[in-house]
Amino acid sequence: MILKRLVLNNFRQFKGRTVIDFSPIDGKHVTFVYASNGVGKTTLLSSIVWCLYGGDKLEYIDQKSLFLNKSLFQELSDFGEMTIEATLIFEDREKQYTVKRTIVIQNVDNKQKITDQNLEVQINNETQYNPQDRINSVLSPAMKEYFFFEGEGVQKFADESNYKKVQDGIKNIMKIDTREKALSYIESARSKFAKELKEINAEQGNADILPEEEKELLIEKQKDIKHNIEKLNKDIETFDDIIKKIEINLLSIEEIKILSKERESLLQDIEKAKEKRKNLQAQQKDKIAKEAYLALSNDVLTISKNIIDEKRETGILPVGIRKKFVEELINSHMCICGTTFDSGDKHHNKLLNIIESVSDESAIEDILNELSYFIEAKKDITSKYSLEYKTLSDELTNTNEKLNSLEQKFSTLEDNIEDEFPQNEENLISRKKQTINDRDNSIKTKERFSIELEEIEKKLKEIETLINKYETQNEAINLVRDRIAFCSEAVEVLSKENAKIIEQIRCDLSKKINDKFQTILHAQKNAKIDDDFRLIITEGDNENISGKSGGEGQLISLLFISTLIDMARNREKERNTSDIDPGAGIYPIVIDAPYGKFDTVYKQYISEVVRDMAPQVIILLTQEQWNDGKDLYPIFKDDIAHQYVLIAHRPKLSHSFSKTNRINYNGQSIDMEILDDDEYTEIKNMKDI
Amino acid sequence: MEVKDKIKEFIKEVYKIIDNNQNLSENNKKELVKKEVERKVLK
Numbered sequence: 001m002i003l004k005r006l007v008l009n010n011f012r013q014f015k016g017r018t019v020i021d022f023s024p025i026d027g028k029h030v031t032f033v034y035a036s037n038g039v040g041k042t043t044l045l046s047s048i049v050w051c052l053y054g055g056d057k058l059e060y061i062d063q064k065s066l067f068l069n070k071s072l073f074q075e076l077s078d079f080g081e082m083t084i085e086a087t088l089i090f091e092d093r094e095k096q097y098t099v100k101r102t103i104v105i106q107n108v109d110n111k112q113k114i115t116d117q118n119l120e121v122q123i124n125n126e127t128q129y130n131p132q133d134r135i136n137s138v139l140s141p142a143m144k145e146y147f148f149f150e151g152e153g154v155q156k157f158a159d160e161s162n163y164k165k166v167q168d169g170i171k172n173i174m175k176i177d178t179r180e181k182a183l184s185y186i187e188s189a190r191s192k193f194a195k196e197l198k199e200i201n202a203e204q205g206n207a208d209i210l211p212e213e214e215k216e217l218l219i220e221k222q223k224d225i226k227h228n229i230e231k232l233n234k235d236i237e238t239f240d241d242i243i244k245k246i247e248i249n250l251l252s253i254e255e256i257k258i259l260s261k262e263r264e265s266l267l268q269d270i271e272k273a274k275e276k277r278k279n280l281q282a283q284q285k286d287k288i289a290k291e292a293y294l295a296l297s298n299d300v301l302t303i304s305k306n307i308i309d310e311k312r313e314t315g316i317l318p319v320g321i322r323k324k325f326v327e328e329l330i331n332s333h334m335c336i337c338g339t340t341f342d343s344g345d346k347h348h349n350k351l352l353n354i355i356e357s358v359s360d361e362s363a364i365e366d367i368l369n370e371l372s373y374f375i376e377a378k379k380d381i382t383s384k385y386s387l388e389y390k391t392l393s394d395e396l397t398n399t400n401e402k403l404n405s406l407e408q409k410f411s412t413l414e415d416n417i418e419d420e421f422p423q424n425e426e427n428l429i430s431r432k433k434q435t436i437n438d439r440d441n442s443i444k445t446k447e448r449f450s451i452e453l454e455e456i457e458k459k460l461k462e463i464e465t466l467i468n469k470y471e472t473q474n475e476a477i478n479l480v481r482d483r484i485a486f487c488s489e490a491v492e493v494l495s496k497e498n499a500k501i502i503e504q505i506r507c508d509l510s511k512k513i514n515d516k517f518q519t520i521l522h523a524q525k526n527a528k529i530d531d532d533f534r535l536i537i538t539e540g541d542n543e544n545i546s547g548k549s550g551g552e553g554q555l556i557s558l559l560f561i562s563t564l565i566d567m568a569r570n571r572e573k574e575r576n577t578s579d580i581d582p583g584a585g586i587y588p589i590v591i592d593a594p595y596g597k598f599d600t601v602y603k604q605y606i607s608e609v610v611r612d613m614a615p616q617v618i619i620l621l622t623q624e625q626w627n628d629g630k631d632l633y634p635i636f637k638d639d640i641a642h643q644y645v646l647i648a649h650r651p652k653l654s655h656s657f658s659k660t661n662r663i664n665y666n667g668q669s670i671d672m673e674i675l676d677d678d679e680y681t682e683i684k685n686m687k688d689i
Numbered sequence: 690m691e692v693k694d695k696i697k698e699f700i701k702e703v704y705k706i707i708d709n710n711q712n713l714s715e716n717n718k719k720e721l722v723k724k725e726v727e728r729k730v731l732k
Contacts, residue, residue, distance in 0.1 A: 134709075182700060182704060182707060185722040189723040483727065
């Protein structure tokens with residue numbers, strides 16, 4: 001942290017806008033501000049502290065809450081308000097910080113009342129969300145008294161009773177406290193994880209049987225039940241099969257019964273047909289015996305008739321109307337033309353004429369015809385017998401066919417009947433009943449097993465859920481264990497590192513303080529930082545005589561701070577960002593009146609210490625302490641970057657004006673007090689004078 | 690990343706938590722460190 005500029009606006013004595021540059025120039029790092037007592041040196045110091053850390057009161061200043069310039073406040077009407085502002089620009093780790101703090105003062109009953117306060121922090125022109133955090137991360141408020149202090153007050157570090165401040169200072173500045181805090185936070189995280197682990201373990205409880213074991217048992221049971229159900233299914237299937245077969249047997253038996261009746265009837269029919277055929281055969285035999293010749297004569301007659309017909313056609317035999325035929329017509333009074341007639345009429349006479357002309361030779365033909373008619377009639381008789389016989393034979397054949405078909409059916413039915421079952425219908429029905437009973441029992445058992453199986457499956461699901469939950473919990477347990485292990489490892493690494501670094505810092509600090517102490521005082525006294533980080537001065541056998549002398553105490557305190565800041569600076573420079581080193585820091589020193597109790601020799605000692613104590617040193621001192629630079633200039637001449645003088649404007653000059661309120665610079669005498677109607681402090685860069 | 694490096698990174702993060710959150714209560718800062726462990730050691 002290197003201060004670059006302070007801008008004040010109506011801050012206490014500093015009326016209007018006041019700007020002070022602190023930036024080191026060409027490696028020159030010291031700024032002097034000279035002022036008479038009560039003009040504004042301490043206000044400058046406290047304005048820097050207030051700008052950084054705020055508050056309703058100003059540090060190092062007795063008066064309370066007098067933020068606003070007096071003359072401006074007097075101009076304020078009742079309840080009138082005015083804003084006061086302090087802006088500090090500084091650099092830290094290559095970033096530029098602009099810290100602007102404002103406070104609004106109201107005139108209430110002629111007293112300054114704070115009505116509002118505001119802080120704005122920009123880092124590289126970017127406004128920050130948590131402005132105070134950003135400042136604190138650069139320079140903790142606990143450390144401010146090591147960097148912004150009154151010279152006389154610094155003595156406190158050498159006071160035995162303030163050893164805690166020394167400890168805190170070392171720990172703060174060397175970031176040992178950061179290391180210790182880091183360690184304690186990691187340990188705290190580890191404790192929290194351990195607590196979480198305990199809670200998860202408690203949640204799992206202590207079951208008599210592990211869910212995995214229970215799952216195994218249930219799966220085994222599930223397997224048995226499934227096996228039983230499978231077996232029962234097969235049994236049921238077998239029972240169904242048996243029942244079906246029995247039913248088929250029963251049906252076959254029933255059908256056989258019907259068929260038997262049918263067969264019986266058919267057999268009777270066959271017997272009857274056979275009997276009938278037998279009779280018919282006998283009749284036929286008899287008929288043939290008696291009239292078979294007729295059957296044979298038929299052909300002879302047919303041939304004879306054919307011969308006669310042939311003879312007629314050839315004219316060998318006579319042709320004409322048969323006499324008998326005409327006589328029949330006359331007897332029936334019917335003409336050949338179809339007309340009926342009475343005796344004596346024309347048709348009758350005609351027929352009588354015909355009869356006279358008809359020859360008697362047609363009688364042979366008539367005989368032949370009669371014979372032919374007879375044979376024809378007999379021929380029908382044999383045909384009739386033949387037909388009857390044929391019909392009967394057909395009937396017999398049909399009946400035999402039916403019988404054959406019936407026999408086949410019998411055979412099929414008999415084939416259907418399983419031999420393994422009783423052939424008795426009654427026994428078969430009883431067997432069926434028994435089988436149905438067995439099947440029903442198997443179904444019931446199966447249902448019972450199925451219910452049991454369902455319960456097991458339900459239970460398995462529950463156990464599965466539980467196992468999943470445990471697995472999730474186990475995952476969580478493993479994760480928490482990993483985190484605990486991680487914390488433990490970090491604690492181990494950090495503990496070792498801290499122990500090493502802290503001891504190293506303590507030894508280095510102790511040695512450096514003692515070296516400087518010895519160089520400056522050349523006394524038989526030694527300074528050291530003990531194991532508890534206390535600043536101890538020893539003289540012979542006497543331990544811890546620090547603070548016995550005011551000047552010595554102040555010197556030792558400054559030595560302590562300067563050594564500390566120097567070490568912090570070196571540590572920060574050497575910091576390896578890839579390493580687990582929080583670093584330390586580069587800090588300025590703003591010191592008010594460091595020479596209060598010292599004589600010339602001590603002033604020179606102190607000056608050398610102060611000059612080298614920090615990369616930036618701002619010294620606020622009176623012109624008396626400066627003494628026109630007679631004692632101090634030779635020590636600081638190569639390091640002075642800025643010199644300012646505070647000029648008091650007052651309506652009435654102080655009585656010692658001519659003697660003390662003047663400072664010499666480059667052969668010029670500068671008045672530090674000017675008669676003015678207004679009362680305020682003006683700051684001037686001595687280069688501009 | 691090796692465990693050793695992971696721990697180094699983590700400790701650096703813890704330093705940042707301490708530096709950047711000085712206005713937070715101790716408990717909150719401890720909680721932030723715990724959360725950082727959770728981020729570093731994931732499932």
